[in-house]
Amino acid sequence: xxxxxxxxxxxxxxxxxxxxxxxxxxxxxxxxxxxxxxxxxxxxxxxxxxxxxxxxxxxxxxxxxxxxxxxxxxxxxxxxxxxxxxxxxxxxxxxxxxxxxxxxxxxxxxxxxxxxxxxxxxxxxxxxxxxx
Numbered sequence: 001x002x003x004x005x006x007x008x009x010x011x012x013x014x015x016x017x018x019x020x021x022x023x024x025x026x027x028x029x030x031x032x033x034x035x036x037x038x039x040x041x042x043x044x045x046x047x048x049x050x051x052x053x054x055x056x057x058x059x060x061x062x063x064x065x066x067x068x069x070x071x072x073x074x075x076x077x078x079x080x081x082x083x084x085x086x087x088x089x090x091x092x093x094x095x096x097x098x099x100x101x102x103x104x105x106x107x108x109x110x111x112x113x114x115x116x117x118x119x120x121x122x123x124x125x126x127x128x129x130x131x132x
Contacts, residue, residue, distance in 0.1 A: 022097045029090035033059065036083040043076060044069055059087035 040051035
């Protein structure tokens with residue numbers, strides 16, 4: 001964990017540290033998305049919604065092809081590639097973290113159902129033995 005290496009986890013429980021790291025990762029990802037969207041607004045003259053849409057489609061590698069930058073500047077392409085790599089990494093990290101959270105949620109639900117079923121079965125079995 002990066003936060004442990006930096007010494008930012010003084011007295012925090014593992015779950016709190018993980019949650020804090022997820023918030024920092026999500027904030028970083030949103031910052032990259034918004035910064036690139038604003039950059040596209042300025043450089044391409046697109047609306048913010050179009051820029052945000054293009055950024056999301058590019059970062060998730062969907063690439064519909066309905067919007068594409070018209071700038072042929074080398075500087076633009078270098079900045080575009082930089083943001084694309086940064087966006088892929090940050091969005092991938094956020095998706096991975098949320099996948100872990102969803103897996104834990106499903107595991108909790110599954111164990112709760114198992115517990116309920118076992119209690120119902122054990123309770124019924126005990127009643128049958130008491131009657132006998």
